[in-house]
Amino acid sequence: xxxxxxxxxxxxxxxxxxxxxxxxxxxxxxxxxxxxxxxxxxxxxxxxxxxxxxxxxxxxxxxxxxxxxxxxxxxxxxxxxxxxxxxxxxxxxxxxxxxxxxxxxxxxxxxxxxxxxxxxxxxxxxxxxxxxxxxxxxxxxxxxxxxxxxxxxxxxxxxxxxxxxxxxxxxxxxxxxxxxxxxxxxxxxxxxxxxxxxxxxxxxxxxxxxxxxxxxxxxxxxxxxxxxxxxxxxxxxxxxxxxxxxxxxxxxxxxxxxxxxxxxxxxxxxxxxxxxxxxxxxxxxxxxxxxxxxxxxxxxxxxxxxxxxxxxxxxxxxxxxxxxxxxxxxxxxxxxx
Amino acid sequence: xxxxxxxxxxxxxxxxxxxxxxxxxxxxxxxxxxxxxxxxxxxxxxxxxxxxxxxxxxxxxxxxxxxxxxxxxxxxxxxxxxxxxxxxxxxxxxxxxxxxxxxxxxxxxxxxxxxxxxxxxxxxxxxxxxxxxxxxxxxxxxxxxxxxxxxxxxxxxxxxxxxxxxxxxxxxxxxxxxxxxxxxxxxxxxxxxxxxxxxxxxxxxxxxxxxxxxxxxxxxxxxxxxxxxxxxxxxxxxxxxxxxxxxxxxxxxxxxxxxxxxxxxx
Numbered sequence: 001x002x003x004x005x006x007x008x009x010x011x012x013x014x015x016x017x018x019x020x021x022x023x024x025x026x027x028x029x030x031x032x033x034x035x036x037x038x039x040x041x042x043x044x045x046x047x048x049x050x051x052x053x054x055x056x057x058x059x060x061x062x063x064x065x066x067x068x069x070x071x072x073x074x075x076x077x078x079x080x081x082x083x084x085x086x087x088x089x090x091x092x093x094x095x096x097x098x099x100x101x102x103x104x105x106x107x108x109x110x111x112x113x114x115x116x117x118x119x120x121x122x123x124x125x126x127x128x129x130x131x132x133x134x135x136x137x138x139x140x141x142x143x144x145x146x147x148x149x150x151x152x153x154x155x156x157x158x159x160x161x162x163x164x165x166x167x168x169x170x171x172x173x174x175x176x177x178x179x180x181x182x183x184x185x186x187x188x189x190x191x192x193x194x195x196x197x198x199x200x201x202x203x204x205x206x207x208x209x210x211x212x213x214x215x216x217x218x219x220x221x222x223x224x225x226x227x228x229x230x231x232x233x234x235x236x237x238x239x240x241x242x243x244x245x246x247x248x249x250x251x252x253x254x255x256x257x258x259x260x261x262x263x264x265x266x267x268x269x270x271x272x273x274x275x276x277x278x279x280x281x282x283x284x285x286x287x288x289x290x291x292x293x294x295x296x297x298x299x300x301x302x303x304x305x306x307x308x309x310x311x312x313x314x315x316x317x318x319x320x321x322x323x324x325x326x327x328x329x330x331x332x333x334x335x336x337x
Numbered sequence: 338x339x340x341x342x343x344x345x346x347x348x349x350x351x352x353x354x355x356x357x358x359x360x361x362x363x364x365x366x367x368x369x370x371x372x373x374x375x376x377x378x379x380x381x382x383x384x385x386x387x388x389x390x391x392x393x394x395x396x397x398x399x400x401x402x403x404x405x406x407x408x409x410x411x412x413x414x415x416x417x418x419x420x421x422x423x424x425x426x427x428x429x430x431x432x433x434x435x436x437x438x439x440x441x442x443x444x445x446x447x448x449x450x451x452x453x454x455x456x457x458x459x460x461x462x463x464x465x466x467x468x469x470x471x472x473x474x475x476x477x478x479x480x481x482x483x484x485x486x487x488x489x490x491x492x493x494x495x496x497x498x499x500x501x502x503x504x505x506x507x508x509x510x511x512x513x514x515x516x517x518x519x520x521x522x523x524x525x526x527x528x529x530x531x532x533x534x535x536x537x538x539x540x541x542x543x544x545x546x547x548x549x550x551x552x553x554x555x556x557x558x559x560x561x562x563x564x565x566x567x568x569x570x571x572x573x574x575x576x577x578x579x580x581x582x583x584x585x586x587x588x589x590x591x592x593x594x595x596x597x598x599x600x601x602x603x
Contacts, residue, residue, distance in 0.1 A: 015599065075434045075600045098440040110435050112351065114358035119351055126347040127441045129340045 003087075005179055005211045006049040006072065011081035012235075013042045013067050041067040043235035044081070054205060054212040056226035056243070060325050064235040065215045069183050072213065073103045086178060099128060102177035104169055106187035111156045117167040118152040121174060128175030135174065142170045146200055162193035169197065173204065182214045186221055198224045219318045233328040247316045250323060250330070253288040255313040256298065260284070261306040270304075344441050348449035349456075356454055368414075368461070375410040378532065379403060395537040401563075402534075407475040408559040409531055414462045415455070415487070416494040416554065424505025425514040431600040444502070444587075451498045455491065478564050486561040489569060493554055496576050499583040506587065509594030530556030547571070550579045 019035040020026050042064045049055055059065050070076040071083060074090030074097065083090060088097035104110075111120045125135045143149040146166040156164060165185065172180070182201070186194040198221055205212055205225075214225060222229065222243070229246050231239035239246060263282040274287035274297070289297045294312065301307065313319065324330055357363060386392050386399040397405060424447065427433050436443040470477050477483065504517050511517075526532050528551035535543050535556045546552050553572045560567045 070434075070600050073438055075437050076598060077596050093437060095440045098438055101438070103438055108431075112355060115351065115354050119354060123347050123351050124439070126340070126344045127439050 002051055004048045005051050005053075005086060006047065006213075007082075007084045008045055008047040009082040011042060011045040011047075011068075011071065011083055012040060012079050013064075013071060013076065014038055014040050014079040040235045042071070042078075042232075045232070045235070045237055047230060047237070047240070049211060049213070051211055052205075052209040053228060054214065054226045056222040056229045057213055057215045057232065058222065058229060058321065059232035059238075063232045065232055066183060067235075068232065069103070069181050069213070069215065073101060073181055074098070099175065100178045101181065102172040102175070102179075103181045104172045104183065104185050106165065106184035106189075109156070109164065109168065111164070111168055111171055113157045114155065116153045117156055117159075117171070120156070120171055121152070124171055124174050130175055138174055138176075139170070142173065142200075145203070146170065146196065162189050162196075165189060165193065165197060166200075169200065176208065177210065179211045179213070182212065182216075184216055185214070186216060186218055194218065194220070201225060219321060223317060231324070231331070233324075233331070238324070238328060238331040243317065247320060249320050251288075252291045254291050254294050255286060255316070255319065256289050256294065257284065257286050257311045257313075258301055258305070258307055259309040261308050264305065345445070345449050348441065348446055349453040352450040353453040353457065356450075356457055364461075368465075371410050371413050374413075375406060378406045378409075382406070395534055397534060397536070404475045404563060405534055405559055407469055408562045409555055411462055411466060411469070411562070412490050412493075412555055412558045413531070414465065415458050415490045416558070417497050424502065425508035425511075428506065428508040428594075428598070429512070429601070433598075434600045437595075444591075447502060448498075455494060458494075459487075459491075478562055482561055482564050485569065486558055489553075489561055489572065490558045492573065492576060493558060496550060496580050496583070497554070499580055499587065503583055503587050503590065506590050506594055509590070509597055525551060525554055528552075529554040530559070534559075548575065550576055 015038075017037050017039070019037055021029065045064075045068065057065050057068065067076070071078050072085060072090060074093045077091040086097065086100050088094050088100075090097060111117055112123075121135075121139060124130075130138070139152075140149075143152065146169070148163060148166050148170070151159060151163055151167065156167070159167070169185065185201070186197050189197065201212070201214075202225055204210070212225070214221065216222060227243055229239060229241065229243050230237065239249070260283050264278075264285070266276070266278050266282050266285075271285065271287065274289055277286040278284070287297075298310070301310075382399065382402045386394070386402070388399070390399055392399065394402070433443055436446050466477075469475050478486070500521070501518075504514050504521065507514050507517065528546060528549070530552060531554075535546070535552055538546075543552070553576050557567050557569070557572050561569065
């Protein structure tokens with residue numbers, strides 16, 4: 001077994017900010033006496049990631065995902081704890097380490113705003129010492145797959161968000177990094193662009209077997225790419241395990257929706273056992289059915305009631321995620337594998 | 338080694354394009370303030386001399402005084418115009434993060450950006466000099482003094498760059514660094530001879546100033562361009578010492594600052 005690519009051991013990052021009351025009075029008094037507020041953005045975080053894994057790092061806004069990404073890439077220095085990536089300590093900002101990683105941020109452009117993307121590519125080619133031949137091949141290949149070859153010579157500021165994001169992705173992959181950090185790469189993109197980016201990343205991973213750490217609020221991204229999920233709540237690790245197990249965190253029930261051609265009697269005993277949620281005029285119900293009974297219950301309902309339409313839940317992960325965000329305490333009673 | 342210099346060369350090219358992306362804006366920003374400052378001084382000294390060509394103040398006739406300030410304008414154009422003041426904003430807005438990830442250091446990037454800026458500045462200065470000579474505001478010195486003055490001014494620009502870099506990275510602690518910039522500018526206007534030639538200052542003060550970087554920032558290069566004798570090697574020596582001191586502080590501030598960097602806004 002190879003050594004893990006990323007190993008974090010009790011990693012913490014503490015930020016200190018100062019409290020200031022509003023108004024002139026507050027400004028004056030804070031000038032003389034400042035009240036420091038310490039806050040752990042990341043707290044005692046352990047994580048081990050092996051080569052070739054794709055990890056979905058999820059959590060609500062402000063949970064510490066980006067802080068974790070910043071520590072992984074060496075941009076900020078951890079307050080305490082150990083971090084080892086590919087044999088390097090990221091905060092040393094060793095040039096060898098920098099050559100092996102890449103960071104893509106959906107919220108922030110890394111391409112030069114005022115010049116065409118090709119100029120940025122050429123600069124990065126020199127920075128990462130990519131050979132002329134290799135550079136041409138990679139640009140050609142990635143540009144064709146992402147369908148952006150015609151945009152190379154247009155000023156970046158004149159491109160749409162989706163176009164820019166594809167070029168950002170290309171720029172960060174030019175040097176064939178071993179570990180790639182994708183921080184909300186599909187944020188704000190239309191559905192087609194999101195799918196393009198997802199497919200591209202998936203293909204790229206299959207080809208290179210790189211290690212990928214992805215944060216996203218879109219569960220489609222996570223479902224399409226990740227096999228393993230790591231959840232972070234309030235700076236602490238909440239869950240770490242397979243995506244399949246995560247979906248069952250709230251039990252093995254499946255959510256099934258039925259539509260009826262007329263109003264139903266919601267007091268019927270049959271429904272009550274499945275924890276039903278009715279719409280106002282009782283023509284639609286959502287029930288929770290144990291996974292192994294879905295077929296039997298479905299058949300019975302279809303036989304007994306005037307069904308016009310029915311669906312089973314497509315993304316249980318989204319429901320689980322939403323429930324957990326609203327009530328993170330559920331995880332405390334769960335065992336993390 | 339070749340690969341290393343290619344990184345520099347490509348950065349110089351890219352920052353060149355970046356500097357000149359908004360041409361008119363760039364031109365106004367570079368020439369504008371210096372030109373306004375020059376005309377204020379022109380008016381000031383003309384009224385002090387009351388237009389009298391015979392009056393001599395501190396060894397300068399009115400004509401020579403105007404020439405002094407014309408050269409002062411050119412020196413400032415080459416030595417002080419570079420834009421690394423923006424550095425503090427880059428730190429505050431978290432824009433320096435990219436250069437903590439690329440295998441090309443942050444200070445290397447800024448130095449390369451400074452070099453490309455100086456290429457542009459030299460071009461603008463040459464053009465301005467041609468205009469000045471054509472309009473007979475000042476006279477072209479001999480080639481020897483012209484080269485010596487230009488080299489010395491470029492050397493000074495390196496010191497200005499380091500000083501601006503140092504002030505810029507104070508942004509790790511300070512919300513705004515403009516107040517320090519303003520203080521440095523005002524102090525240097527007075528002590529470098531940018532407003533009043535140092536010949537008019539008391540002897541004891543200029544003796545003290547000789548150990549500081551100030552007289553070499555404006556007064557010395559002007560004197561060289563005006564073909565007046567000044568101890569140039571003393572200038573190189575004192576400025577080299579100050580550069581070393583500045584580099585020491587840059588290292589000191591950077592090492593501490595980067596530990597506090599939070600990369601806000603990314």
